[in-house]
Amino acid sequence: MSKACEPLVNISTSGDPDLAVVAVGKFGEDARYAVETVDALDPPKSRQQKWIINLSTQFGCPVGCPMCDAAGAYHGDLSAKQMLAQVSWALARHPGMAATCAKLKVHFSRMGEPALNDAVCQALIDLPSLVKSPGLMACVATVAPKGRKDWFARLLEIQRRLYPKRFQLQLSVQSTDAAARRRLIPIPHLDLDELSSLGLTFHETNGRKPVLNFALAEDAPFDPMVLSRHFDSKHFAVKLTPINPTARSEQHGLRTRLRSETEAEVDDAIERLRNMNYDVIRSVGDPKEDEIGSNCGQTLRMILGRTQTTINRPANPTRPPPSAGNRMGA
Numbered sequence: 001m002s003k004a005c006e007p008l009v010n011i012s013t014s015g016d017p018d019l020a021v022v023a024v025g026k027f028g029e030d031a032r033y034a035v036e037t038v039d040a041l042d043p044p045k046s047r048q049q050k051w052i053i054n055l056s057t058q059f060g061c062p063v064g065c066p067m068c069d070a071a072g073a074y075h076g077d078l079s080a081k082q083m084l085a086q087v088s089w090a091l092a093r094h095p096g097m098a099a100t101c102a103k104l105k106v107h108f109s110r111m112g113e114p115a116l117n118d119a120v121c122q123a124l125i126d127l128p129s130l131v132k133s134p135g136l137m138a139c140v141a142t143v144a145p146k147g148r149k150d151w152f153a154r155l156l157e158i159q160r161r162l163y164p165k166r167f168q169l170q171l172s173v174q175s176t177d178a179a180a181r182r183r184l185i186p187i188p189h190l191d192l193d194e195l196s197s198l199g200l201t202f203h204e205t206n207g208r209k210p211v212l213n214f215a216l217a218e219d220a221p222f223d224p225m226v227l228s229r230h231f232d233s234k235h236f237a238v239k240l241t242p243i244n245p246t247a248r249s250e251q252h253g254l255r256t257r258l259r260s261e262t263e264a265e266v267d268d269a270i271e272r273l274r275n276m277n278y279d280v281i282r283s284v285g286d287p288k289e290d291e292i293g294s295n296c297g298q299t300l301r302m303i304l305g306r307t308q309t310t311i312n313r314p315a316n317p318t319r320p321p322p323s324a325g326n327r328m329g330a
């Protein structure tokens with residue numbers, strides 16, 4: 001396993017400072033313990049208005065989503081210190097900015113599935129001591145693996161205690177169809193009703209609605225009526241994102257539905273959702289993001305040439321094992 005005391009050494013920085021800079025850093029000499037961290041903006045907002053730091057929680061990812069290059073390897077979990085070292089890297093790039101930033105969003109959503117790493121909770125506890133900012137908010141994006149009830153209970157306790165009104169849970173749903181969800185999230189995961197129950201507990205005391213994320217693949221059903229049967233628009237927002245052109249999405253033949261040929265169909269779904277009072281975010285992203293490899297795991301793959309899947313099973317037996325089936329060809 002990684003040496004938690006090794007410092008983060010930046011081995012590559014790429015991207016556009018006006019959009020997103022992706023760093024690849026290593027803890028120690030072993031190339032397996034490399035991570036990606038993103039220092040990003042939300043144009044046209046200035047960094048002082050909104051600053052996003054997106055960090056990795058695992059060395060690779062054991063989940064194996066077919067659209068994600070982070071799934072090309074998994075070598076264990078980061079410690080809380082290793083997660084915060086990534087935040088320190090980003091803070092050091094803009095000295096003094098945190099103190100005046102209106103919204104500094106630390107996003108636990110780069111490489112790795114946060115809910116499979118117990119140390120994420122400790123990192124969230126320690127984060128406010130590191131980031132002295134009135135705008136600090138934390139965001140955790142998860143596929144909601146089964147068997148992690150205690151982890152989510154701890155997360156909820158931390159959210160209530162340390163991040164009142166300053167926390168967002170993002171649930172990666174991907175489709176309204178159970179079979180498509182099994183294909184796109186190839187580990188045991190909460191079904192739509194279970195996701196709804198989980199999300200509601202986070203919205204009870206928190207001002208921000210949990211976000212239902214759908215990376216819309218062409219052949220994955222997305223039915224607003226099904227969504228509305230499970231998720232109350234008073235408590236959930238919906239975010240539609242493209243399937244990005246990663247190596248793995250190409251290997252798995254995944255095409256995005258957010259493109260010109262299918263735009264009318266997506267527009268119709270958005271209109272139906274808005275008519276049902278959902279807040280809907282359509283996040284197309286800047287084409288430059290693809291050019292600079294700002295999709296999860298892309299930069300590390302390019303730097304380290306990770307094209308083969310090498311999975312070390314998680315030591316924690318309560319975690320679901322990764323599915324081999326969806327890793328073929330990775």
Ligand code: SF4
Pocket residue numbers: 061062063064065068069070071110111112113143296
């Ligand atoms: S999308 Fe997230 S959960 Fe899925 S493989 Fe990538 S990092 Fe892991």
